Amino acid sequence: MMPEPFASMPNTDLIEACLKGNSSAWEALLVRYQGLIYSIPLRYGLPIHDADDIFQDVSLLLLENLERLRDRQQLGAWLATTTRRECWRLLYQRRQNAGSGYFDDEQASGSPHSDEALIELERQSIIRSAVDLLGASCRHLLTLLFYADPRPSYTEIAHTLSLPEGSIGPTRARCLAKLIRILDRMSFLE
Amino acid sequence: MNHPTDETLINYIEGHLPESDRAQTESHLAGPCQQCAARLARIRVILESMASPGPVLPSSEVLGRAVAIFRERSAAASRSPLRVLAELLFDSRLQMSPAAARGAAHTRQLLFATEKVDIDLNISPEHKEHTLLGQILDRQQADAHPPAFVTLQNDSGTVVSGMEVDTLGQFTFRHVPSGVYDLVADLGDQEVAITALELGND
Numbered sequence: 001m002m003p004e005p006f007a008s009m010p011n012t013d014l015i016e017a018c019l020k021g022n023s024s025a026w027e028a029l030l031v032r033y034q035g036l037i038y039s040i041p042l043r044y045g046l047p048i049h050d051a052d053d054i055f056q057d058v059s060l061l062l063l064e065n066l067e068r069l070r071d072r073q074q075l076g077a078w079l080a081t082t083t084r085r086e087c088w089r090l091l092y093q094r095r096q097n098a099g100s101g102y103f104d105d106e107q108a109s110g111s112p113h114s115d116e117a118l119i120e121l122e123r124q125s126i127i128r129s130a131v132d133l134l135g136a137s138c139r140h141l142l143t144l145l146f147y148a149d150p151r152p153s154y155t156e157i158a159h160t161l162s163l164p165e166g167s168i169g170p171t172r173a174r175c176l177a178k179l180i181r182i183l184d185r186m187s188f189l190e
Numbered sequence: 191m192n193h194p195t196d197e198t199l200i201n202y203i204e205g206h207l208p209e210s211d212r213a214q215t216e217s218h219l220a221g222p223c224q225q226c227a228a229r230l231a232r233i234r235v236i237l238e239s240m241a242s243p244g245p246v247l248p249s250s251e252v253l254g255r256a257v258a259i260f261r262e263r264s265a266a267a268s269r270s271p272l273r274v275l276a277e278l279l280f281d282s283r284l285q286m287s288p289a290a291a292r293g294a295a296h297t298r299q300l301l302f303a304t305e306k307v308d309i310d311l312n313i314s315p316e317h318k319e320h321t322l323l324g325q326i327l328d329r330q331q332a333d334a335h336p337p338a339f340v341t342l343q344n345d346s347g348t349v350v351s352g353m354e355v356d357t358l359g360q361f362t363f364r365h366v367p368s369g370v371y372d373l374v375a376d377l378g379d380q381e382v383a384i385t386a387l388e389l390g391n392d
Binding site: 018023026027030031034035036038039042051052055056059060063069074077078081082084085088089092093095096115120121123124125127128146147169173174176177179180181183188189 | 196197200201204206232235237239240242244245246248252253255257259261339341349350352354376378
């Protein structure tokens with residue numbers, strides 16, 4: 001789990017800390033956007049090992065460009081576009097190596113991401129990172145409720161967490177309220 | 191004024207408030223309390239995002255390698271393709287009289303070229319924004335359109351948008367505010383840059 005205070009800093013402060021050489025700030029930045037960066041190549045239909053490579057490439061590009069990412073509130077948009085471009089480059093190079101020439105209709109038209117979808121992916125990535133900053137009990141509950149696959153029932157969750165089933169609902173709301181306060185500190189949606 | 195807590199707003203959004211509390215919250219929001227209405231809208235966005243399937247995360251090993259490059263950055267370097275600046279060959283605005291150029295909004299046509307490609311641009315003002323239509327053509331192969339990823343950046347270095355061209359080499363950026371931009375077409379083995387492209391208040 002990421003140590004405070006970096007994990008809940010707004011992007012502008014995180015980037016500033018990175019530029020001052022703070023490796024914990026860098027880790028917090030990657031954790032915040034890991035979902036966004038990693039999900040995009042998978043949505044292009046690329047296998048996991050390609051997604052791993054693209055994640056590394058985009059992380060390196062982010063590090064190299066931190067200084068000139070002046071509009072730091074648009075970091076998500078830059079990461080989404082950069083990741084999409086890296087996916088495109090990988091597919092392009094593969095086709096060149098295979099001697100396949102230009103993309104056919106199916107490949108060229110298949111950008112799987114509208115701007116709205118990428119904005120939503122960014123939100124999900126940041127929210128996911130904020131869940132990891134909750135205390136253990138809330139973190140476990142919200143992870144089971146929202147990120148477990150398959151989603152367990154309230155009965156199963158109550159058994160797993162040793163909670164009365166009737167308390168799941170109210171506890172859920174309290175934990176979500178705590179999550180929102182963490183997102184406040186991140187200046188999320190501001 | 192007693193504003194509802196976030197927990198109350200969450201329960202209100204999800205229909206879990208007792209009737210009396212629900213009525214009280216609605217009455218407060220209808221006050222109007224703009225602060226709470228904004229808060230409600232924000233919480234709703236967060237809950238809707240959480241209701242969707244979450245993003246896929248890399249393994250801890252993959253994340254760890256990316257974290258490590260911060261300390262190793264002197265040894266690491268990304269692949270930077272050659273960047274070529276495109277030359278302006280034609281600008282329809284330069285063909286107009288100054289009076290005509292100051293008149294009603296016109297679609298502006300520009301043609302840029304490098305050794306490898308031509309880039310055709312049409313800029314149409316729409317209210318206080320612009321639509322930028324472009325097409326990339328291969329100079330070395332007639333009727334060929336190289337695959338490319340096109341990025342539009344404003345003059346503070348912020349990426350506005352990016353997209354792959356279609357099979358005809360075409361791309362469209364809509365709702366672009368007036369300003370000065372760089373357009374960069376990544377062709378895979380090189381980048382073609384059109385710099386200081388002005389989208390003005392025509």
